[in-house]
Amino acid sequence: MRPFYLYKSKRGIYYVQFSNEKTHERFTALSTRQRNYTDAMKVACNWLQSGLPTREGRKPVEQVATVQSFMSLLAEGKLGSAELERIAEAFKAQGISVTATVQTKPQESENTKTHLVSFLENFWTYETSPYVQDKLIHKQKIGKRHCYDSKNRISYWKEFFGDDAYLEDVTTVGLKAFEKSLADKGLSTGTLNHIMIAGKTAFKWAVANKKLAEDPCLGLTRYGKETKERDILTEAEAKKLFAVEWLDERARVGSLVAMTCGLRMGEVLALRMCDVAENRLYVRHSWSALDGLKTPKNGKAREVPLLPSVKSALAKLATENPFGWDKERFIFYGTLPEKPVVENVLVEGFKDALARAGVSEVERKERNIVFHSWRHYYAKVIADRVDQRQAQLALGHMTAAMTAYYADHKTEADLAVIERAVGNAFLGALGG
16 A cells, blocks of 8 residues: 555645545645645655654654544544543553543534535545555556536535434435426436435445445435437538538537547547658647546547548647647647647637527527537438447447447438339338
């Protein structure tokens, strides 16, 4: 187990969490007050060697860890009467008077319980969540954006349960009442599912870590799928779209890359010239406003064919970067050299071009055409021309079912072929 872990907060400050080698637990994160990783590492190493700063001066990490472990056990009511009596005797041996009476049978009180809302909010706080830390230790993926969105959904829990509800008092009946209150708000099943998962994940973890005796979510009914399918543009619409004037060249090139390479929004934003080869595009990263550069959605890099015209457009955009050309700089530059443009520039540019090409905002919403529709468009075009395995490789999907889902779009050309087949099949029977 590592002696300490460094984490970067949303404000860019690095925090350090030291580990208790005996209990394998981490204790409270401390701010290094540094924004640079190397400087933060130096501070952490210095504390590890010279001791942690406390009100009484520097103290060894092991000593601070022991005290924190003891206080944690005491706060959680995990020390029995015999253990407390031994501790009291040890205090007396040191000449310290213990005035509190140790009860032979500790009684449960509300003070030993955990406030539900605080527990859920802390559970989804990326920097300090034991759930997140455990995943990171075991090399499992979990993004800051996912935690941020999940934490925001706790507001629904707070609205229904209030600040005085306790984790240990949550029941299946209470959760069903919560679900009903959410349904009365007219929320989509997708939103309802996300809100409930924010709690379900936390409860499951609490049971596994002995903080709850049983999971109150086990008796809940799963939500059915009610998502509105995304539509794709026709070939004629796509051709017309790239013939109109765009608000921003970054938006035009972003849509061009998404259409011809099948990239997700985050993968487009993460592109740098070091990812561009002669006739290949290496999709190694994705960009998130909270996580920064990270691996693509399924954790694996991929390469896709790159058309010469699209490569030229990317190269030209890279030369227009106000911070200067650099193969490590983002092609879709923003207002800061270390960050790409915000995705709204690409999204709003796409919507505006659609309107100029004759697809009104009303129609766009009815057909549910969004920037991610380009990925569906690419999947449809590719799946019609190559086999399933090759399409799955190009899209970077983990399963064939996901590739089939993306490629499952009917077009007017498809319907025309079917219409001709139907006519030929039934013409004789109908006497035509």
